[in-house]
Structures are given as C-alpha cells and as structure tokens.
Amino acid sequence: MSITLYAWGTPNGRKVSVALEEMELPYTVQPVNIGRGDQFQPDFLRISPNNRIPAIVDTDGPDGQPISVFESGAVLLYLAEKTGKFLPKTLRERVPVLEWLMWQMGGFGPIPGQVHHFAALESAADRAYGLKRYSDETHRLYGVLDRRLAQTEFVAGELSVADFAILGWAWRHERHKVDLATYPNVQRWYAALFARPGVQRGFAVKLD
Structure with a gap:
C-alpha cells in the first residue's frame, strides 16, 4: 500500500x-x-x-x-x-463526528482564514473593517467549541477525524489573535491532543 x-x-x-x-x-x-x-x-x-x-x-x-x-x-x-x-461504526455515534467535521469545514477554517487575510493587508483602513468582522465571528466559533468541550472530552465524544480537522485550524490560534486561556475547555483539549505522539x-x- x-x-x-x-x-x-x-x-x-x-x-x-x-x-x-x-x-x-x-x-x-x-x-x-x-x-x-x-x-x-x-x-x-x-x-x-x-x-x-x-x-x-x-x-x-x-x-x-x-x-x-x-x-x-x-x-x-x-x-x-x-x-x-476514528469514525464510529453506528450511525448514532457517527452523527456528531460528521456534524463537527462539517462545522469545521463550513466555519472554523474559512472564517479564521479571513483573519489571516485581513491581518496581512497594508492598508490600516482595510485591515480595521475586515479584522473586526471576522475576528468577532472567529471568537464566536471558539466559544461554540469551548461550550461543546465543556460537555465532552473530544468534540464528538470519542477521538475522531473531527478533532483532527478542527485541530488543524486551532493550531493557528495565535494568528487568529486568540488566547486559548480565554477558552479553557479548548485549551485543555488542545493540550491533550498535542500530547499524543501521532x-x-x-x-x-x-x-x-
């Protein structure tokens, strides 16, 4: 293979x-x-x-x-x-993995990516509008994730591909202008994942 x-x-x-x-x-x-x-x-x-x-x-x-x-x-x-x-066998257990994977693909990626874009602009006026708009939404998404992780160890219950998808973007939290200490459940999850050798x-x- x-x-x-x-x-x-x-x-x-x-x-x-x-x-x-x-x-x-x-x-x-x-x-x-x-x-x-x-x-x-x-x-x-x-x-x-x-x-x-x-x-x-x-x-x-x-x-x-x-x-x-x-x-x-x-x-x-x-x-x-x-x-x-990293993908449960039963449909009931699989649904939250699919939900959180789609959540990442549809929001927690495209929106922080806009923060990357506007932060790199040379024009202060262009930066100000874009950064506020997308930074506010980025923080909202981190809040959604934090509330979810207050209820469960990983985003879909057991460790799954949804965690890997979201981690790829949470890895750039500093570029998102996000202090993970503001989101303690995300911070705990992030540290637990990065403790894994894989x-x-x-x-x-x-x-x-």
Whole structure:
C-alpha cells in the first residue's frame, strides 16, 4: 500500500498529516508550493480539480485499484473508512463526528482564514473593517467549541477525524489573535491532543 499526500504546511494540510500518523498509515509527501502556483499545474489538477491542497493518491484503493481524493474533509473520511479508525461504526455515534467535521469545514477554517487575510493587508483602513468582522465571528466559533468541550472530552465524544480537522485550524490560534486561556475547555483539549505522539508526528512531518 502506498499513499501520496499532496500538501503544503497549512492548517488543511496538517489535518491530513495528523490523521495519517494517528492511523499509522505509510505515506509519502509530495509538497505543492502554493506560493509558487504549483496547485495550478495540470498534473495536480487531475488529482484536485478545485486547485486546493490537500489531496491524496492511494494506490491500494477500493477493490485494490488506485484512487485519488481531494478536499480535506473527504480525505479524512476516506482514511477513516479505509482503516476503521476514528469514525464510529453506528450511525448514532457517527452523527456528531460528521456534524463537527462539517462545522469545521463550513466555519472554523474559512472564517479564521479571513483573519489571516485581513491581518496581512497594508492598508490600516482595510485591515480595521475586515479584522473586526471576522475576528468577532472567529471568537464566536471558539466559544461554540469551548461550550461543546465543556460537555465532552473530544468534540464528538470519542477521538475522531473531527478533532483532527478542527485541530488543524486551532493550531493557528495565535494568528487568529486568540488566547486559548480565554477558552479553557479548548485549551485543555488542545493540550491533550498535542500530547499524543501521532499528533506530534503529524505536525513535525515536512510538508513544504
């Protein structure tokens, strides 16, 4: 079995490297330099038609045939299904994993990503409007996560791919202008995940 991870050192790239390490799957990394525009190269677009990282190619896909998977949430679900890890078997237990994975994909990623964008602008006026708008929403999302983690150890009960997805973005909390001490349940969860060897390996692997 051979999995190739096409990624760069971004939160979305880290989601998948963490999952691969936690699942103990053998893989190699093919860096996609998004600053240089590698994501627009025809070879990569055949794998990821949305010209976004991460994506994977698994030479031992379903029925033993190769398969490529793009979009980080789809990659996480594919790997979880493939290994039978970090995704509960019953539909009732699986629902919260899917809910929190979609929560990350739809909000806790796109919104903090806007903070990254506006913080980098040179115009003070442009920065001020954008940062307030998206910083307020980013803090709201951290609050949602904190309230959830006050009720459960991990976001969906048991450790799952939803945690890996959210961790990829919580890793950038300093760039979000967020002090995790403000959200003690998130801080506890974050520290517990980073105490895991698989998570540490996932963030240590060179993606760029």
